Amino acid sequence: MAKLQKWHISMEQAITIALSGARPVSDIETGELKSINGMPVHTVSIALIRDDNPTTIDVRVIGEVPSLTAGTPVEVVGLTLTPWEINGRHGISFQADAIRPVSPPRAPRVSTGEGV
Template sequence: MQSIPVDTARLGVLRCAIAPEAKLSNHETQEVKRDREGNPVYTVAVTVRQDGRRISVIEIAVSGVPKGIEEGQIVRVTGLTAFVWSMGERHGVSFRAEAITPVPAAPAQGKGGGA
C-alpha cells in the first residue's frame, strides 16, 4: 500500500462532519479495531473546503480517542497521510492522521465597550 503525505495547509478549512466513532474490525461482535500498539482506532468524518463552494468529506482514522471534537467544529489534523489501496476490482484512498484536535474558537470581538 502506497502512503502519501498530505499538506493540510492546502486543504482550506477542515470541519468535523461526524464526531469520532470507534472503527470496528468485526461488525458482528462489535470488536473495535486496534493499532500495532493496542490503542483503539477511531474515525472522524471531516469536511474539506478548498475552493469556494466545493466541499468534500473524508474519513480519517486516528489512534486513541480524539478529545474535544464535536460536529461542526473546526479541527486541526496533524500528520495526515493518504493510502492508495486495491482489493480485486475495488480500489480507493483511505486517510490516517497522527492527531485530530479542536481549533479553539476566536474570542468574540465586542462592539464599543470602551471607556
C-alpha cells in the same frame, strides 16, 4: 503484496470542520473493536475546504480523539492518503496523526461608549 505508497497532504490554506464525533472502528470479519499497538482506532468524518472546493472525507486516527461534535472547527495533523485495492475493489483511505478541536477566534469587543 505490493507495498502501499502514502502521500502526505498539506493542510495549509485548508478549512476543516468535524461532521461527526469520533466513532470506534470495528474489524469487518470479527466485529471486535480495532486497535493498533494497544491504541484504539477511530474514524472522524471531516469537511475539507480548500480553494473554495469542499469535499467530505472519513479520517482514521490511532489513539484517543478529543470529544468532537458536528460543526466543530478542527486541526488535522499529519494527514496522509493511501490508495488500496482488495479483491478487485479499490479506493483511498485517509489517516491522521491527530484531530483536535480548534478554538474559534474571539470576536472583537465593541464599545458602546457607556460606562467606559
